Amino acid sequence: MNFSGWHLRPRCFLLPTAKQSYAHLAVFFTPHNSNRRTTQAATSYSSSSLITMAHKPVGGGGELLVVVGGGAAGVYAAVRAKTVAPELNVLVVEKAKLLSKVKISGGGRCNVTNGHCLDSQILAEHYPRGYKELRGSFFKTHGPGDTMAWFSDHGVELKIEDDGRVFPTSDDSSSIMDCLLNEARRRGVSLQTGKVVTSASYDPTGKFILKIEKRSLNLIEHAKADYTLIASGSSRQGHKLAEQLGHSIIDPVPSLFTFKVADSQLAELSGVTFPKVKAKLHLQDMKRNIPQLTQVGPMLVTHWGLSGPVILRLSAWGARNLFETEYKSDLHVDFAPDIHKEDLKALLSRHKEQFAKQKIINSYPPELGTVKRFWRYMLDREGIDGDILWASVSNSAVNAIASFLKNCSFGITGKGQFKDEFVTAGGVPLSEISLNTMESKIQPRLFFAGEVLNIDGVTGGFNFQNAWSGGYIAGTSIGNQALNANLHTSEEIMYNSEEFPG
Numbered sequence: 284m285n286f287s288g289w290h291l292r293p294r295c296f297l298l299p300t301a302k303q304s305y306a307h308l309a310v311f312f313t314p315h316n317s318n319r320r321t322t323q324a325a326t327s328y329s330s331s332s333l334i335t336m337a338h339k340p341v342g343g344g345g346e347l348l349v350v351v352g353g354g355a356a357g358v359y360a361a362v363r364a365k366t367v368a369p370e371l372n373v374l375v376v377e378k379a380k381l382l383s384k385v386k387i388s389g390g391g392r393c394n395v396t397n398g399h400c401l402d403s404q405i406l407a408e409h410y411p412r413g414y415k416e417l418r419g420s421f422f423k424t425h426g427p428g429d430t431m432a433w434f435s436d437h438g439v440e441l442k443i444e445d446d447g448r449v450f451p452t453s454d455d456s457s458s459i460m461d462c463l464l465n466e467a468r469r470r471g472v473s474l475q476t477g478k479v480v481t482s483a484s485y486d487p488t489g490k491f492i493l494k495i496e497k498r499s500l501n502l503i504e505h506a507k508a509d510y511t512l513i514a515s516g517s518s519r520q521g522h523k524l525a526e527q528l529g530h531s532i533i534d535p536v537p538s539l540f541t542f543k544v545a546d547s548q549l550a551e552l553s554g555v556t557f558p559k560v561k562a563k564l565h566l567q568d569m570k571r572n573i574p575q576l577t578q579v580g581p582m583l584v585t586h587w588g589l590s591g592p593v594i595l596r597l598s599a600w601g602a603r604n605l606f607e608t609e610y611k612s613d614l615h616v617d618f619a620p621d622i623h624k625e626d627l628k629a630l631l632s633r634h635k636e637q638f639a640k641q642k643i644i645n646s647y648p649p650e651l652g653t654v655k656r657f658w659r660y661m662l663d664r665e666g667i668d669g670d671i672l673w674a675s676v677s678n679s680a681v682n683a684i685a686s687f688l689k690n691c692s693f694g695i696t697g698k699g700q701f702k703d704e705f706v707t708a709g710g711v712p713l714s715e716i717s718l719n720t721m722e723s724k725i726q727p728r729l730f731f732a733g734e735v736l737n738i739d740g741v742t743g744g745f746n747f748q749n750a751w752s753g754g755y756i757a758g759t760s761i762g763n764q765a766l767n768a769n770l771h772t773s774e775e776i777m778y779n780s781e782e783f784p785g
């Protein structure tokens with residue numbers, strides 16, 4: 284029987300009687316369209332061979348962890364579990380290609396984490412879903428500093444850019460992929476691709492029965508696992524597995540997107556960037572005042588509307604409400620956030636006096652840091668003739684310009700796409716897992732990590748950090764449980780071997 288490189292190791296069960304033989308069922312397969320007769324991986328051991336195993340160095344004792352999903356969280360967790368418990372059998376089942384999102388992430392450069400948020404409290408504030416729960420042990424156990432140390436200890440040189448984003452110095456995501464996959468292979472993690480885990484249940488002993496399909500070969504396998512880690516990202520299939528094992532799912536909705544604005548004149552400004560604006564999202568039916576719905580930072584005009592860090596952050600904090608209102612909302616932008624409105628009026632009035640003989644279209648205060656195209660857009664929206672001289676500009680027009688710059692409103696009509704990064708809000712509720720271990724509170728030995736959980740961050744490396752932290756904690760917990768299980772099994776075998784010498 285070919286298990287494609289997956290080496291089975293018998294699990295040491297308790298020894299109920301001497302000289303009894305043990306058949307350990309670990310993985311069996313059923314071809315599609317057959318009568319689904321199961322073929323056991325018939326590995327029989329006499330009690331004496333088990334006793335011999337008990338004297339091997341303590342490791343994972345041959346227990347099996349199946350990781351559903353070979354993304355950032357799954358592979359990192361698999362490596363960690365195998366590091367903690369080298370004798371634990373670790374199988375990663377990936378339906379497509381391993382680390383495919385790592386590959387395309389950050390425009391092909393992979394923004395691994397954020398180097399400006401080493402404090403776990405501050406870091407947690409970057410997660411619209413999770414900011415309360417993640418303030419505890421989660422990032423303290425494995426935060427951005429630990430992630431950076433892990434990659435540099437494993438040979439990947441990293442750099443922190445001015446805005447805090449961390450990239451490999453190669454500016455190539457394959458540095459991160461190669462590192463993870465080499466480490467997984469070196470430690471003996473079995474990585475199987477092109478296979479989908481399509482259903483999950485557990486038997487009376489608490490072991491997981493996972494149905495694994497390789498559709499290209501019309502093959503169905505079943506794995507009997509001691510531990511299951513669901514690290515399936517935002518996939519609906521992963522949510523289904525969680526539901527089959529007793530969990531609920533918070534409906535998934537997109538996060539990190541740009542805003543469509545139906546304004547043809549604004550579209551003409553496509554490419555214009557504003558280094559610093561203060562933007563406030565007014566959500567429909569939103570009674571509470573959420574401070575995160577006001578963001579300060581760069582904004583960019585696109586062909587279809589608005590983008591840039593400020594907009595992406597607002598899209599994340601408003602993701603659920605915007606989804607419910609079909610992405611209809613109002614955005615109020617302050618284009619001069621560092622200038623008080625009265626000071627702005629005074630600045631414009633001084634400019635009016637100083638440049639009285641110039642056409643208003645050609646002259647504006649440099650302190651505004653704006654470009655002519657935007658100035659013209661502003662005059663058009665306010666109905667001010669650009670050909671009039673500053674001398675002829677009325678005080679009410681000065682006030683209107685100041686009001687526009689301090690509180691310009693845009694009607695959001697839809698959701699645009701941000702090609703560099705997008706994530707899903709929703710998934711398994713955090714109330715159903717223990718963040719200290721990433722273990723399910725509903726089903727023992729079931730773990731979750733990464734985007735399958737109701738955690739998502741804003742742009743800047745925060746989403747991968749969730750995957751690394753969750754993967755590390757889950758891998759550590761599973762590894763420790765496997766070590767303990769083996770210790771107990773060894774003790775019991777030794778006890779029995781005294782009673783029933785082989």
Ligand SMILES: Cc1cc2nc3c(=O)[nH]c(=O)nc-3n(C[C@H](O)[C@H](O)[C@H](O)COP(=O)(O)OP(=O)(O)OC[C@H]3O[C@@H](n4cnc5c(N)ncnc54)[C@H](O)[C@@H]3O)c2cc1C
Nearest residue numbers: 352354355356378388389394480516704733734744746747
């Ligand atoms: C274009 C893009 C760019 C991004 N760039 C960045 C960035 O630079 N920095 C950052 O922090 N974040 C970035 N993100 C977000 C980041 O990629 C995700 O948050 C992260 O990949 C989540 O990791 P994960 O392991 O939880 O899920 P994933 O990476 O999605 O991995 C889950 C894996 O599980 C597999 N799978 C699902 N269901 C099954 C099943 N039933 N059986 C078998 N396999 C299954 C999937 O095929 C997938 O490979 C980006 C996202 C996108 C889309």
